[in-house]
Amino acid sequence: MEKPLASSSTMEEAASSKQTSKTNASMETQSSNTTTSGRKGRKRNRKICICVTLLIILTFFIIPLIVSLTLFKPKRPITTVDSVTVERFRASINALAFKVDLNLTLHVDLSLKNPNRVGFSYGSSSVLLNYRGQLIGEAPLPANRIAPQKTQFMNLTLTLMADRLLSESELLSDVMAGVIPLNTFVKVSGKVSILKIFKIKVQSSSSCDLTISVSNRNVTSQKCKYSTKL
Template identity: 70%
Template sequence: MLGFTNTSIETQFASGGGGRKERRKRNRKICIYFTILLILLIFIVFLILGFTIFKPKRLITTFDSITVEHLQSSLDPVSVRFILNLTLHVNLSLKNPNHVGFSYDSSSALLNYKGQLIGEAPLPANRVGPEETQPINLTLTLMADRLLSESQLFNDLMVGVIPLNTFVKVSGKVRVLKIFKLKVQSSSSCDLAISVLNRNVTSQNCTSQIK
C-alpha cells in the first residue's frame, strides 16, 4: 500500500514538472510572437510616417537671373567668318522643401545654341539642408571653336539677336527617417534671347521638370 502511494506521488510530481515546462515553452512562444508583432507594428508606423508626414518632396531648381558679362562679335577677314565671345553670369537656386537634407551629385550647367552644346560650367556635389534654399553662382563661357561650322550664326548676328538655351539637371537622394533612400531628380531649362547691340538678355523663358 505504501509503495503504491509513493508511486502515485512520483507520477504526479513528474506530471506537474512536465506541465511547468510546457507552460514555460508556451510563454516563450508568446513572447517571441509578441516581439515579432511589435517589430512589425513599429515598421509599419515608420513606413506610414515615411510616406505621409515625411514623404519626400521634389527639389526645385530655379534660374533666378541670367546676365551678360561679356559679349563681343567680330569678323575674321582671313577666314571670312564671325567670331563670337560670350560670357553669361547665372544665378541658380536649389530649394529643398523636405524636413530632411538632400545630397546631390556633381553635374554641369550647359549652354546650347540651336541644340548644339557650346559651353558648360561644373556644378560640384553638395548638400541642401532641410527646408533650405541654396544659391549657386555660375559662369557660362562660350567655347568659340564649337561655332566654327555654325552658318546660322551669321544670320543671327545680322538680325542682332542670338537665341541660346541654358540647362541644368540635379540628381541626388533624400534619406527618409534615416532608413529609406529615395532618388530625386530636378532639371530646369531657359530659352534666352541675347541682344548683340545692347549686350543684354532681352527675353527669358524658363521651365522646370521634376522626377
C-alpha cells in the same frame, strides 16, 4: 443433479482481471489526454511567437514607414534660374572667311530649394550652355548638401568655347539678324534620407531659352521650364 458452484478463488481472479483492464484503459485515456493537451500547448506557443514577431516588425518597420510617408513625406527640390546677364559679348563678321568671331560670357544666378523636413544631398553636375542644340559651354556645379527647408544660391559663369562654333553656318544669319538664341540647362540629382533608413532618389532640372541682342549686348527675353521627379 446440481452443478458445482465456482470456487471463490476463481471469482476473485476474474474481478482482479476486470479491475486491471479498467486501470489500463484509464491510463491509456490519461496518456491520450496528456498528448492532446501537449499538442494544443505547442500550437498556442507558436501562435504567441508569431504574434510577437509581427508586433516587432510593425514597431521597427511599418511605423517608421508610416511616419516617413506622412510627417516626412519626400518633396521635390526646385532648381530655378533666377537671372542670366551678359558679362562680356563681342561679335564680328569675317566676310572673307564667311564666318563670325564670337566672344561671349554669361553670368547665371541659380537657386536650389529644399522643401523637405530633412536634408537633401546631391552629386556634382554642370550647367550647360547650348546654341541650337549644340553644347558650346559649361560650368561645374560641385556636390553639396542643403539643410531642411533651406534654399541654396549659386553664382556661375558660362564662357563660350569658341571652337564649338566654327562649323555653325546659322550663327552668321543670327548675328546679321541681330539676335542670338541660346539655352541654359542644369540637372541636379540627389537623395533625401528619411530617419536614416529610407533613401529616396530625387531629380530637379531647369531649361531656359534666352535671346541675346547683338546691338544692346544683353538678354532681351528669357523663358524657363522646370521639371522635378522622385
